[in-house]
Amino acid sequence: MSLQRLAIAPTQLQNEQVSLSASQQHYLRRVLRLQTGDRIILLNGQGQAWLAALQEGATATILEPYILQTELPLDVSLILALPKNGFDDVVRACTELGVSCMMPVISDRSLLKPSPQKLERWRRIATEAAEQSERQTIPPILEPIPFAKSLAHRPDTRSFIAVARGTWPHLLTAVAADSRPSAIQIAIGPEGGWSAAEVEMAIATGFQPVTLGSRILRAITAPIVALSLVTGVLESQQARE
Amino acid sequence: MSLQRLAIAPTQLQNEQVSLSASQQHYLRRVLRLQTGDRIILLNGQGQAWLAALQEGATATILEPYILQTELPLDVSLILALPKNGFDDVVRACTELGVSCMMPVISDRSLLKPSPQKLERWRRIATEAAEQSERQTIPPILEPIPFAKSLAHRPDTRSFIAVARGTWPHLLTAVAADSRPSAIQIAIGPEGGWSAAEVEMAIATGFQPVTLGSRILRAITAPIVALSLVTGVLESQQARE
Structure with missing residues (x-):
């Protein structure tokens, strides 16, 4: 089971903390039913990605850089x-x-x-x-x-x-x-x-x-x-x- | 080699005769170089098709219904x-x-x-x-x-x-x-x-x-x-x- 991916704007990321918008929070918590502590992949749309953990409130914390795997298996x-x-x-x-x-x-x-x-x-x-x-x-x-x-x-x-x-x-x-x-x-x-x-x-x-x-x-x-x-x-x- | 297909408007068909428009005639005779007597498939765009023969002038005669099977099964x-x-x-x-x-x-x-x-x-x-x-x-x-x-x-x-x-x-x-x-x-x-x-x-x-x-x-x-x-x-x- 792969992790949920979410695109963020570069401005949402500051000091390893990502401020989630109201609609992003709603999507993660209500639609996908993710909980505090759950891991997600954040993408900045410029080829960079990070593994992050959902926090209480409106933020997620970057844990480490993430290597995307979007190439075909052969x-x-x-x-x-x-x-x-x-x-x-x-x-x-x-x-x-x-x-x-x-x-x-x-x-x-x-x-x-x-x-x-x-x-x-x-x-x-x-x-x-x-x-x-x-x-x-x-x-x-x-x-x-x-x-x-x-x-x-x-x-x-x-x-x-x-x-x-x-x-x-x-x-x-x-x-x-x-x-x-x-x-x-x-x-x-x-x-x-x-x-x-x-x-x-x-x-x-x-x-x-x-x-x-x-x-x-x-x-x-x-x-x-x-x-x-x-x-x-x-x-x-x-x-x- | 499959036959040339041509879409016609339902109004072009009357008593087994199809009146071809000027541009259809041009396409069939000049572009495709078809001759009087050559067979074509006519489609009415509503699922019906016919085998037809080009006549002198601006008409084609329907010879028989033609069953096309290119639509999806659902x-x-x-x-x-x-x-x-x-x-x-x-x-x-x-x-x-x-x-x-x-x-x-x-x-x-x-x-x-x-x-x-x-x-x-x-x-x-x-x-x-x-x-x-x-x-x-x-x-x-x-x-x-x-x-x-x-x-x-x-x-x-x-x-x-x-x-x-x-x-x-x-x-x-x-x-x-x-x-x-x-x-x-x-x-x-x-x-x-x-x-x-x-x-x-x-x-x-x-x-x-x-x-x-x-x-x-x-x-x-x-x-x-x-x-x-x-x-x-x-x-x-x-x-x-």
Whole structure:
């Protein structure tokens, strides 16, 4: 059972004492039914956290710094065919969702190599998003390479390729059925999907084709859906361990 | 290769003949390069679809009814605290993901009621997204109301409220553990999250608090994650039935 977390404003903290607002007190005591002496985690929204104990009245006392654990229990990487537009949003949302590494690739139906300025921009977005989502790690975004080159074998890595309009197993089923690998990677196609040749090539390299559901997702929604499913399985399994 | 799908207004259909608008003709003939005699799927946005053949001029002839199966096996509605920005993207992605109904709400930490123009715009986006994602139904977007009013009891509906930084069970675990209800509704907060009073009120009305994972998600990412998890559970269960 993990401890309750509460965001505080930096101004609420002074000399190891935190002054709780009326609504924070109400939430902790009435909604969560915490008692004096109970431990909570306080976050300042800037990556710092502390273990604290509730006191009588409207304060909590800092006990020690607390290392947040918001990273996924294993590496989950995405191989992403570059969409025509909207890759900024993909980078932002995938970083929030805990992605370990993003590998943009040039596919049969995607655009030419983006400019170095774009890559710089995506890395800046990943940095901001990692901070806002209270992660400890900023996920790297690799230099875009052709899809075929991204398919190199990675030891003890479970590899999936999302394919639309197929009759493949659902990603959720496939991940939940796995004994825990060391790492997971998922390849997500561009607008119009992967070409038949690309799917075939990925399967030959050991990728398992999966569906993300019955509806047709845009290229910029699909990575968010895939990550939501994988992180959901990993974190709900973790909570039961 | 699946057939091209096109949404039509019910008024376009008369005596098995569909009158195509100028922009529909352009799209079919110029963009998709379809010819007279080619088959398409027509959708009326209310769950009905037909196989049709393009005719000379501005019409298409209905050949037979067409059964699409891209809707979720049960209704999944979202109660969405209006975010400051980005609700267009929420509407688009949630429609793609199969949402049954979107209920925008005014919460303690969200903005005032949006203009009727905004609501019109969101409904237009939902219509487009339903078409692009090959859905049979266009999800309604209700008039925004205060959060408290949205909490009315709905019979045989399983209700969840997503709460950040808590120790609540994961939405994936909660949904997977359920015997199948008739409907699911999930309340997603604004930037800064629900207020303590709102969470308390929802719990009192029978909503189960859940987490969407360890990281802090933006208000516009959270609904996509929640829907991904719920649709993933429903569709992967369905596939096994």
